[in-house]
Amino acid sequence: MADRILKKENLGKLVASVNGKGGRFIAPVLDARQVVFKDVARAEDIVSDYILARNSYKEYVFPQTEVVADFTVEKHGVDLKSREVEARETVVLGARPCEATSLSSLRAIFTWDYIDEFYTKREDTLVVITVACTKADEACFCTTVGLSPETKTGSDVYLLETESGDYIVETMTEKGKAFVERHKAAFTEGGAKAKALVMPEKIGTIDLNKVGARLKDKSHYDDQVWARLTRKCIGCGACTFVCPTCHCFDITDEGTAFAGERRKNWDACQYDTFTLHASGHNPRHYQYQRWRNRFMCKFNFYPEKFASKGCVGCGRCIRVCPVRLDITEVMEEFSR
Amino acid sequence: MEERLRKKAKELLESGEVKVVIGYGWNRQKTRTSPVFITDAAEVDRLVWNPLCVNNLSIYLTRKFKDIQALGRPAIVAKGCDIRNIVVLITEAQFKREDVYILGMACEGTVYRQELWKGELKPEIMPTKCHNCDVRNPHLADFVVGEKSSFTPPEAPAGMVFDKIKAIDAMGQAGKWAFWINEFSRCIKCYACRQVCSLCYCERCITEKNMPQWIETSAHPRGNLSWNLTRAMHLVGRCTFCGECERACPVNIPLNLVNQKMIQVVKDAFDFRSGYDEKTHPPMIVFSPDDKDDFIK
Structure with a gap:
């Protein structure tokens, strides 16, 4: 059977087709010496030699900042008008198999006790086109959390790079099939040889079951191990902002005393104000306690509440950390 | 230099002169350094010194890190550039000179783009600050580790x-x-x-x-x-x-x-x-x- 192929020279056709039908095409491009997911108008801008984009594509379903309502203060009280999300076909090309699994994690939280339409409407129209990895670096640890470049869950369309720079196309979901159908002029049929995938080595000293069990047993909570391993954390939000599963946000009002907008902005559990009470008390007084929370969220709260993963092993948090705090070193400690 | 540093750190911890040594250690893969806090004299071998020691550890002396202050008097491994920050903190009354033991490191430069580090310190992988550094020999320290650097920065700053x-x-x-x-x-x-x-x-x-x-x-x-x-x-x-x-x-x-x-x-x-x-x-x-x-x- 002939494979469906997306030829390198047809990428332009695909970009034009998506943008021409009112959609949005997101792909990795070079920006300020980094590979970043951005809106793409020309296929020539798309880069293919990268490990992971610097940012997670979550910002296209969960923007870093967005207006959720407008308000005016009138004599009779406050007028609050909710904003509607105008979702349109949004195509992300070049996601990696690890991060493709993160959408189900985000969906789990945004539909858990309340359906957050600002998220769901966008995700409903998002098409994730994954390109399997032919490169990895020392921060990659997908195989340690039970994923691999061969993981297809979460991808609507799964691509394998070929030696000539084309892609072998496999549609994974109805959404993916519909996408290929809608833009079929960009696809051809043929046969090609896929490049070998690169698997990061599984970290043998980590056992996720043991990590989970240890975290469930609440005796770890005041264990000095947290301070010992993570007191170097400086409390920036870089790890959470590049993380494909971190999802916390803050609501803030901007404008004048008489009119303005209500915004939903990314927030991070690593900030000391995150849990600061109005009384002045902070239950997470020290930075290592805030770090503990992020770890707990990923390896205890998430597995307990949802079927999806809290951590997909993309390694972005390790690469971006100014003090090189490596989450896998903590996983290792909790596997003992 | 590393051995000299470890020996001094051990002395300081054993004598009780300091309670914690703030320094650099390796990450698991030994490709990057990461801050370490040594409180036990038996663990001084975790301290490392090389051009990948980029972090300015003086942040850990500030009041944002109350748990580190709670450990007791610190010794800090500091390059000349890091010591400049310690100096500013002292002039701004954040702590007194005697509150911290400075282990000044004679430095030949650091690696800014760590992915390019191949074991040799070449000018092109060093940041602008190192090319113009006038504090390669620590200007304020309780103990200086390393040979005196003979580097003189260019007359007009360049880079x-x-x-x-x-x-x-x-x-x-x-x-x-x-x-x-x-x-x-x-x-x-x-x-x-x-x-x-x-x-x-x-x-x-x-x-x-x-x-x-x-x-x-x-x-x-x-x-x-x-x-x-x-x-x-x-x-x-x-x-x-x-x-x-x-x-x-x-x-x-x-x-x-x-x-x-x-x-x-x-x-x-x-x-x-x-x-x-x-x-x-x-x-x-x-x-x-x-x-x-x-x-x-």
Whole structure:
């Protein structure tokens, strides 16, 4: 059977087709010496030699900042008008198999006790086109959390790079099939040889079951191990902002005393104000306690509440950390 | 040098002169260094010293890190550039000179782009600050580790940062504005620049004061501009050009350009360079009756 192929020279056709039908095409491009997911108008801008984009594509379903309502203060009280999300076909090309699994994690939280339409409407129209990895670096640890470049869950369309720079196309979901159908002029049929995938080595000293069990047993909570391993954390939000599963946000009002907008902005559990009470008390007084929370969220709260993963092993948090705090070193400690 | 450092650290911990040694250790793969806090003399072998020791560990001396202060008197492994920050912290009364034991490291430069490190310190992988460094021999230390460096910095500061500042200065007002709006547009408000900076020691940053909200926390062009400008202004006359903020920035905003420009302005206006003398107060916090401007009198 002939494979469906997306030829390198047809990428332009695909970009034009998506943008021409009112959609949005997101792909990795070079920006300020980094590979970043951005809106793409020309296929020539798309880069293919990268490990992971610097940012997670979550910002296209969960923007870093967005207006959720407008308000005016009138004599009779406050007028609050909710904003509607105008979702349109949004195509992300070049996601990696690890991060493709993160959408189900985000969906789990945004539909858990309340359906957050600002998220769901966008995700409903998002098409994730994954390109399997032919490169990895020392921060990659997908195989340690039970994923691999061969993981297809979460991808609507799964691509394998070929030696000539084309892609072998496999549609994974109805959404993916519909996408290929809608833009079929960009696809051809043929046969090609896929490049070998690169698997990061599984970290043998980590056992996720043991990590989970240890975290469930609440005796770890005041264990000095947290301070010992993570007191170097400086409390920036870089790890959470590049993380494909971190999802916390803050609501803030901007404008004048008489009119303005209500915004939903990314927030991070690593900030000391995150849990600061109005009384002045902070239950997470020290930075290592805030770090503990992020770890707990990923390896205890998430597995307990949802079927999806809290951590997909993309390694972005390790690469971006100014003090090189490596989450896998903590996983290792909790596997003992 | 590493052995000398470990030996001294061991002595200090065993004698009880310090309770914790703040230094550098390896990550698991031994490809990057990461801060370590040694409280047990038996663990001094975790300390390492090499050109990958980029972090400015002086942040851990600030009041943001109460759990580290609770450990007791610290010794800190510090390069000359890091010591400049310690000096500023002392002049700003954050702690007294005797509150910290400085293990000054004679330094031949650090590696800015760590992915290019192949075991040899070449000029092209070193940051601008190292090319112009006049504190390779620690200027304030309780104990100096390493051979005296014979490096002399160039007469006129040179390097990428200085070249870019000249280029931006020539851009004109509209050009400069466009340049910075574009650079700041990438800001994701993660505040890594603030958190990694030992001179950003406020316990409640102005961005966190929300009654009223002085600085918009949204990562939109307005919020990004106000945050980055505010932080720059708060570092005038204080910043030592250690480069940590730019190194920490996950979106590559060239913060070194902002900070070095400020340093040049302060040098021209006050003939002052921060971080050299722990007994001289920075120009922004002193008043002199001989001030040439009279609006303040």
